[in-house]
Amino acid sequence: MPKEYRTIQEIAGPLMLVRGVENVAYDELGEIELVSGEKRRCKVLEIDGGNALVQLYENAAGLNLGSSKVRFLGKSMELGVSEDMLSRVFDGLGHPIDGGPEILPDERRDINGLPMNPAARAYPQEFIQTGISAIDGLNTLVRGQKLPIFSASGLPHSQLAAQIARQARVRGTDEPFAVVFAAMGITFEESNYFIESFRETGAIDRAVLFMNLANDPAVERIATPRMALTAAEYLAFEKDMHVLVIMTDITNYADALREVSAARKEVPGRRGYPGYMYTDLANLYERAGRQKGRKGSITMIPILTMPEDDKTHPIPDLTGYITEGQIILSRDLYRKGIQPPIDVLPSLSRLKDKGIGKGKTREDHADVLNQLFAAYARGKENKELMVILGEAALTDVDKLYAKFADEFEARYVSQGYRTDRSIEETLDIGWQLLRILPRTELKRIKDEYLDRYMEENHGINNSESHPDGADTAQEKAYDRTPRA
Numbered sequence: 001m002p003k004e005y006r007t008i009q010e011i012a013g014p015l016m017l018v019r020g021v022e023n024v025a026y027d028e029l030g031e032i033e034l035v036s037g038e039k040r041r042c043k044v045l046e047i048d049g050g051n052a053l054v055q056l057y058e059n060a061a062g063l064n065l066g067s068s069k070v071r072f073l074g075k076s077m078e079l080g081v082s083e084d085m086l087s088r089v090f091d092g093l094g095h096p097i098d099g100g101p102e103i104l105p106d107e108r109r110d111i112n113g114l115p116m117n118p119a120a121r122a123y124p125q126e127f128i129q130t131g132i133s134a135i136d137g138l139n140t141l142v143r144g145q146k147l148p149i150f151s152a153s154g155l156p157h158s159q160l161a162a163q164i165a166r167q168a169r170v171r172g173t174d175e176p177f178a179v180v181f182a183a184m185g186i187t188f189e190e191s192n193y194f195i196e197s198f199r200e201t202g203a204i205d206r207a208v209l210f211m212n213l214a215n216d217p218a219v220e221r222i223a224t225p226r227m228a229l230t231a232a233e234y235l236a237f238e239k240d241m242h243v244l245v246i247m248t249d250i251t252n253y254a255d256a257l258r259e260v261s262a263a264r265k266e267v268p269g270r271r272g273y274p275g276y277m278y279t280d281l282a283n284l285y286e287r288a289g290r291q292k293g294r295k296g297s298i299t300m301i302p303i304l305t306m307p308e309d310d311k312t313h314p315i316p317d318l319t320g321y322i323t324e325g326q327i328i329l330s331r332d333l334y335r336k337g338i339q340p341p342i343d344v345l346p347s348l349s350r351l352k353d354k355g356i357g358k359g360k361t362r363e364d365h366a367d368v369l370n371q372l373f374a375a376y377a378r379g380k381e382n383k384e385l386m387v388i389l390g391e392a393a394l395t396d397v398d399k400l401y402a403k404f405a406d407e408f409e410a411r412y413v414s415q416g417y418r419t420d421r422s423i424e425e426t427l428d429i430g431w432q433l434l435r436i437l438p439r440t441e442l443k444r445i446k447d448e449y450l451d452r453y454m455e456e457n458h459g460i461n462n463s464e465s466h467p468d469g470a471d472t473a474q475e476k477a478y479d480r481t482p483r484a
Contacts, residue, residue, distance in 0.1 A: 002071045004033075008050075011060050015262045016042065018070050021052045027076045027112070028055055033069045034062055039094075042070075043077060043219075045264065055219050055260065059091065065098040071256040076112065079227050080105025081234040085208045086178060089195060092212030092224035098195075103419055113287055122290035124324075125354040127361055128244070128299060131167035132160075132415045134342040138369055138432060139327055141299065143170060143242060144290035148250075149303045150316050155329045157303050158190055159417045160340045161248050162197040164301060165207065167420045171361075175295060176241045179207040182228035183346035184221050185214050185252025192445055208235075213250075221256035229287045230297075234297035243298050245288065250281075250304035254315045256456035270314045278318045279471075285322045325349040338414040344459050345377060361423045364453060367445040368430045372408070374444055375437060379405025397441065404436045 003022065010017040016032075030042045040063075046053040046403040054070070079094045082105050089098040096102060124144035130136055141147050151157035165179045181198075183191060191211045198204035210233050211223040225247050230473045247253075254273060261274035269275035288300035302323070306316050309331065320326055330343035356365040386394060386402060394402070412429055413422060421429075432451045435444060441448060 002073060004069045006066070006068075006209045008063075008068055011063060011065070014056050014217065014260065015045070015059070015263050016054050016056060016060070018052045019056060020050050021072070022045075024052050024072050029075055029077050030070055030072045031055075032063065033071070035064060035067045035242065035250050036062075038062075043332075044072070048313045053264070056217070057146060057219050057223075058217060066462060076110050076228075077223060077272070078108040079111050081231055082106045083235070083239055084464075085231055085235075086205065087205050087378040089209040089211060090227070092184070092210060092216055092220040092227065094210070094227045097211065107234075108199065109230050111223060111230045112283075113226070113230060114292065116286070116289060118184045119293050120293075122292045123354065124290060124299075124351050125360075127171055127355040127423070128242075129167075129169055129171050129423055130164050131422075132163065132342075133380075133415055133421055133426040133429065134340070134344050134347075135164075136361075136423050137412070137419070137426040138344050138352075138372065139325065139347045139351035140355045141349065142351045143299055143350050144288065144297045145325075145349070146285050146302070146470060147325050147327065147349055148316075148319050148323050149301060149327045149329065150311060150319075151303060151305050151329045152309045152331060153307075155305075155331065155341065156306070156335055156339070156417075157248065158186075160329070161301070161303055161444070162194055163244050163340070163417045165198065165244070165246055166201050166203040168240050170173050173242075173424070174302045176239070177206060178235050178241045178243050179203065179208075180228050180232040180235070180243055180245045181207055182210045182212075182223050182225050182245070184245045184247070184249060185216075185256070186249065187214055188239050196334075217249075218256040218259045221253055222260065225253060225284050229284065232298050233287065236298045237291065237294055238296075240295040242296065245298055245300045246303065247284075247300070248303035249462075250302045250319065251307065251315055254281075255302075268432045273314050277314065278321070279319055282322050285319075309389060324351050333409065333413070336409065338409055339416050340413075342413055344373070344413065345380070354384050355438075357455075364445070364449040365423075365427060367449055368427055368434070371413075371434060371442055371444040375401060375404050375434070375441075376408050379403075379408065397438065400437055404433060407436060408433055460468055 005018055005021060007019040009019050024044055026044055028044045032040045032042055041057040042054040043053045044052050079104055082103050084103055088096055091097045124142040126140045126143040128143050130141055135141055149157060159401045165181055169177050198207055210224050210228045212221050235241045236243045257271050257277055264276055267412045288298045290297040304315055307313050312390045325348040327347045330341050333341035382402040383405055
């Protein structure tokens with residue numbers, strides 16, 4: 001029987017000091033019993049001799065210093081895991097909130113997980129199709145990769161996250177694929193949007209959702225991604241599933257870290273965030289990957305909103321250090337009505353070379369990717385020159401590049417949030433766009449691919465609709481593209 005303590009000395013915000021404790025360890029789970037019989041959970045943050053500083057998972061309202069009892073349970077926080085978690089919705093602490101029964105767990109796991117031995121990691125090299133051209137074609141997601149999305153306040157990262165979660169799959173295999181979705185500090189409206197989006201498309205059958213709302217305690221927000229990753233590890237490494245973990249919004253998570261750090265009166269680091277934020281984020285992100293000898297894998301897409309659109313802010317900055325690239329959303333593209341507004345030039349997937357090519361996507365993928373990047377970059381430069389010098393200052397080829405940039409945004413990047421493109425469709429659209437330019441300009445593509453794909457009439461479905469049913473004028477008028 002665990003000892004009970006009535007020695008609560010002080011309560012300050014989410015923290016509580018208990019004196020005279022024995023054999024209590026860091027991160028140990030505790031239970032507070034109020035006079036009314038209500039029980040609340042807490043965990044140990046710090047031990048100093050016989051004094052324990054604990055953090056409350058619920059609020060401190062109604063806690064009486066003299067009459068409330070604390071008992072420490074001798075274990076850290078655990079999650080009961082089972083395959084039955086698929087198609088269920090949980091709160092940030094792993095309790096079902098979808099009206100269904102409690103989960104009967106196959107086992108209980110510590111939410112902090114076990115570190116993966118670097119020597120046991122397998123290199124990520126299998127293509128994951130998200131159905132989004134700007135990702136699949138140019139910044140390819142690979143199985144076992146950590147690829148964050150850098151968004152900004154007011155941009156539609158929620159729609160993009162829901163789209164990836166609905167459409168993502170591993171090509172060329174019939175092995176089971178699951179999505180674990182962790183939402184931290186979101187509004188009830190957003191939470192409802194995600195749940196309904198999953199249900200209406202049937203994607204919820206292969207998904208596990210953890211929802212932490214903005215009015216939930218900060219410490220629950222810190223536990224939510226760990227709960228999600230524990231469920232993902234079980235499905236990946238025990239049930240041999242390919243698991244995609246999507247976490248939104250990491251900024252809310254980091255703010256919860258800062259709140260707890262401030263309550264502990266720690267010396268702040270950059271912009272008030274704790275100095276250990278790098279370590280804390282690495283503990284989350286590094287739980288993704290593949291293991292040698294195991295079929296399953298964890299691929300991770302953390303989503304964060306950059307405060308003040310600043311990518312040098314500590315949260316995107318540290319995330320960029322740990323992860324393997326980034327997908328950046330652009331406010332300018334959003335204003336133009338591009339959906340999703342992915343800015344492909346500053347975006348990067350460091351592992352894309354490993355996941356594309358013959359046997360994975362298509363043999364011409366790498367060449368098309370390089371040529372599209374180069375042509376779009378030059379097209380944007382020419383458009384800027386056109387603003388400064390006027391159209392008359394550009395050569396005919398420069399004007400074609402400027403046209404290419406416009407058409408590239410309108411047709412390749414902008415596809416809406418309901419369109420699921422195969423990698424073949426994406427590559428064919430790329431070829432269709434490259435026909436705007438003279439063949440002599442396509443210096444980054446091998447002649448054999450030019451001979452094969454330039455002459456083929458890879459028609460694009462011009463009735464492809466945008467999310468709100470608004471077929472764009474650019475699509476209707478697109479058949480005017482000149483041929484080399």
